Amino acid sequence: MAYPHPLIAKFERELTLSVAENQAVSAIxxxxxxxxxxxxxxxxxxxxxxxxxxxxxxxxxxxxxGSGKRQTIAFHMSGDMPDLQSLHLDxxxxxxxxxxxxxxxxxxxxxxxxxxxxxxxxxxxxxxxxLVHSSIFREWVxxxxxxxxxxxxxxxxxxxxxRAQWLGLSDxxxxxxxxxxxxxxxxxxxxxxxxxxxxxxLRKRELISFVHGKLTIHNWSDLCSLAGFEDTYLHQPxxxxx
Amino acid sequence: MAYPHPLIAKFERELTLSVAENQAVSAIxxxxxxxxxxxxxxxxxxxxxxxxxxxxxxxxxxxxxGSGKRQTIAFHMSGDMPDLQSLHLDxxxxxxxxxxxxxxxxxxxxxxxxxxxxxxxxxxxxxxxxLVHSSIFREWVxxxxxxxxxxxxxxxxxxxxxRAQWLGLSDxxxxxxxxxxxxxxxxxxxxxxxxxxxxxxLRKRELISFVHGKLTIHNWSDLCSLAGFEDTYLHQPxxxxx
DNA sequence: CGCCTGCTTGACCTCGCTCAAGGCCCGTGG
DNA sequence: CCACGGGCCTTGAGCGAGGTCAAGCAGGCG
Numbered sequence: 386m387a388y389p390h391p392l393i394a395k396f397e398r399e400l401t402l403s404v405a406e407n408q409a410v411s412a413i414x415x416x417x418x419x420x421x422x423x424x425x426x427x428x429x430x431x432x433x434x435x436x437x438x439x440x441x442x443x444x445x446x447x448x449x450x451g452s453g454k455r456q457t458i459a460f461h462m463s464g465d466m467p468d469l470q471s472l473h474l475d476x477x478x479x480x481x482x483x484x485x486x487x488x489x490x491x492x493x494x495x496x497x498x499x500x501x502x503x504x505x506x507x508x509x510x511x512x513x514x515x516l517v518h519s520s521i522f523r524e525w526v527x528x529x530x531x532x533x534x535x536x537x538x539x540x541x542x543x544x545x546x547x548r549a550q551w552l553g554l555s556d557x558x559x560x561x562x563x564x565x566x567x568x569x570x571x572x573x574x575x576x577x578x579x580x581x582x583x584x585x586x587l588r589k590r591e592l593i594s595f596v597h598g599k600l601t602i603h604n605w606s607d608l609c610s611l612a613g614f615e616d617t618y619l620h621q622p623x624x625x626x627x
Numbered sequence: 628m629a630y631p632h633p634l635i636a637k638f639e640r641e642l643t644l645s646v647a648e649n650q651a652v653s654a655i656x657x658x659x660x661x662x663x664x665x666x667x668x669x670x671x672x673x674x675x676x677x678x679x680x681x682x683x684x685x686x687x688x689x690x691x692x693g694s695g696k697r698q699t700i701a702f703h704m705s706g707d708m709p710d711l712q713s714l715h716l717d718x719x720x721x722x723x724x725x726x727x728x729x730x731x732x733x734x735x736x737x738x739x740x741x742x743x744x745x746x747x748x749x750x751x752x753x754x755x756x757x758l759v760h761s762s763i764f765r766e767w768v769x770x771x772x773x774x775x776x777x778x779x780x781x782x783x784x785x786x787x788x789x790r791a792q793w794l795g796l797s798d799x800x801x802x803x804x805x806x807x808x809x810x811x812x813x814x815x816x817x818x819x820x821x822x823x824x825x826x827x828x829l830r831k832r833e834l835i836s837f838v839h840g841k842l843t844i845h846n847w848s849d850l851c852s853l854a855g856f857e858d859t860y861l862h863q864p865x866x867x868x869x
Numbered sequence: 870c871g872c873c874t875g876c877t878t879g880a881c882c883t884c885g886c887t888c889a890a891g892g893c894c895c896g897t898g899g
Numbered sequence: 900c901c902a903c904g905g906g907c908c909t910t911g912a913g914c915g916a917g918g919t920c921a922a923g924c925a926g927g928c929g
Contacts, residue, residue, distance in 0.1 A: 430859070448769050450855055456773040458765045470762070473755040478762050478860040502747060512754050513715040515761060520712070520720050522764035523700045527690050530771035530816035531698040534917070565875060574772035576918050581877065613692055617672070618720040776885065807907065818886050823909065 391415060391440055391490075395464055398551075399510050399622070406504050413500075415440075415490045420483045426467070427481035433471040435491040439463050442487030443563050446479045447571060457572040459521065460484070460545065460564075464552050469515050472497055485563035485598065517620045524618045529574045532613065537573045538583040539612035542593060544619070546602055551621045558605060563598035633657060633682055633732075637706055640793075641752050641864075648746050655742075657682075657732045662725045668709070669723035675713040677733040681705050684729030685805050688721045689813060699814040701763065702726070702787065702806075706794050711757050714739055727805035727840070759862045766860045771816045774855065779815045780825040781854035784835060786861070788844055793863045800847060805840035 392410050396402055402410065417440050420426060426437050426444060437444075444461040446468075458479060461467040467481045472494055483489075501508030521544070528540050542562075549560035566584070570577045587593045592608045594601040602608055609615075634652050638644055644652065659682050662668060668679050668686060679686075686703040688710075700721060703709040709723045714736055725731075743750030763786070770782050784804075791802035808826070812819045829835045834850045836843040844850055851857075 446765070448765070450769075450773065454773055456769045458768045470758040473751060473758050474762065474862050476859060476862075478862070479765060505744060508750070509715060512757070515754070515758060516712040516715050519757060519761040519764060520716065522761060522768060523688070523690070523721060525768045526700045526764060526771060527692075527698045529768060531692065531696055567875080577875090578877085578919080579917055582917095585877085617718060620716050620718075620720070809907080819907095820887080820909085821885055824885095827909085 391438060391464060392492075395466075395514075396507065396510055399513070400506060406507060409500060409504060410507070413492060413496055415492075417488045417490055420487045420489060422483055422486050424483045424487075425480055426483060426487075426489060427471075427477055427479075429477050429480050431477050432475055433468060433477060433494070435493045436466050436469050436471060436497060437481060438466050438490050438492060440488040440490055442489075443484040443561070444481055444487055444489070445484045445568070445572070446481050448479050455571045456574065457568065458525065459518065460572070462549060462552055462554060463488075466514065469511060469518075472511075484568055520618045520620055534573075534575050534579055535583050535586060536612050537575065538569065538580060539587060539592070539608055540614050541569070541572060542587075542595075542600060542602065543609055543612050543614035543616075545600065546605075547616050547619055547621075551619070558603070559599060559601040561598060562595070562600040633680060633706060634734075637708075637756075638749065638752055641755070642748060648749060651742060651746060652749070655734060655738055657734075659730045659732055662729045662731060664725055664728050666725045666729075667722055668725060668729075668731060669713075669719055669721075671719050671722050673719050674717055675710060675719060675736070677735045678708050678711050678713060678739060679723060680708050680732050680734060682730040682732060684731075685726040685803070686723055686729055686731070687726045687810070687814070688723050690721050697813045698816065699810065700767065701760065702814070704791060704794055704796060705730075708756065711753060711760075714753075726810055762860045762862055776815075776817050776821055777825050777828060778854050779817065780811065780822060781829060781834070781850055782856050783811070783814060784829075784837075784842060784844065785851055785854050785856035785858075787842065788847075789858050789861055789863075793861070800845070801841060801843040803840060804837070804842040 390411055392413060392415070393402070393407065396410060427433065429448065439461050441463050444467055445457045446459040446461070447455050447457040449455045459467070461481070468477065471477060497511070501511060528537055532540060545562050546555065546558065546560055549555040554560055566577050566580050569580045573580065575583070584595060588595070592602065592604050592611070594603065632653055634655060634657070635644070635649065638652060669675065671690065681703050683705050686709055687699045688701040688703070689697050689699040691697045701709070703723070710719065713719060739753070743753060766786075770779055774782060787804050788797065788800065788802055791797040796802055808819050808822045811822045815822065817825070826837060830837070834844065834846050834853070836845065
């Protein structure tokens, strides 16, 4: 593989692996697979025998109601494991869909389970990972439940940038965010038309640029205060803690 | 204690404990404490050294923005552990508040951690518990993000009843739900006035009664189909699986 | 070239919010 | 005992944020 082992990279963001842990994780074979946009990596109602790990591109967890209206619940960037919960929940409660063309890999439940048993620190790190995502869901409830449209869009962009930075996927205040306005509409619970107007508003205020799936934030602190964005819920260790 | 050990009850809903596991859990002393309505059991920004377990009454996880607007993110009934995530997340990202007068107990992180280490099945069960709550958060994003007011309220009531039943806190289709309309407003992202009108609507349709914190659902299947409620996201094992 | 997808704009409408007031119940104090 | 006050629920009236509908435009691709 050209790139370093993605699981090692994931764990090393949180802790320093022992030699034994490193070996055990490295032994997990990663077969990158390509998926076209809109492909369903995980389907609601199915039972999984493996977890997905995103290696490149953007994926999203969503649910669709009877009328076809889709609500996106989370975005997943490279390094994320969108359905890690399937390790302990028998049936999938949401879909995971490739929002852009994606590269991903599947890791067997059995592999992850024995890793957790043998190396408790790794188990704790994976548990923690699901808890961080849980915290992000909580913030999304707040976002769609109580913020007006402009703040709602702004908040989503702040979160995206902060997560991309944390994962080493940003260049200063620019990162990939290959979503259409329809995707943003699904994620914010706003209509497409209104998302469009909110983005224009943010551009007019010279807070962001957003073209061809590239997001740039021109004035981080102003955007944060507009959005009411505070990053504690992302639970990213401070630099000093690492 | 008059009642059976609440942790034993919690675990036994998911699995059959071995003698050793049972002894280890039983050894954990439960000191019930009383809290008046509106008391903050957990405060955002603090670091916890213990987890809360609700023994009686209703609690809620919520976040409050600068302007004082509160968004409730979850309700917790007796047997729930609202801040189990604090076991692996250093700083609290939300408040946990007594919504009615409550009885609760605190369990030291260290106690839970050593339990998880020594008895992996217990660790897995606790992990699973956090994942089920995570799934409920996902559904709440859908609820506040994409359901119109009437469905939104109806869905919340369906969820409440189903969870109460699962926890053995219901009598047929009646259960305690000691919330004010203001609390429902915080949970649904609707105004108090509109919650009031939606409740009246549901009562007029003879789907529910809801007085003095007692909820009765008169027509379960009609309320479910009105709400678009499907219970898979609650991940309650089928009777046959138990 | 023509089509399809995604972005943009304008006009209109509605669901749910805000503001305001009144009623009921209960706890507290005179 | 009654008076008062404070939650909480209820109702009405008006308004506005955001949805819906409709149309045009631009870019990419077969």
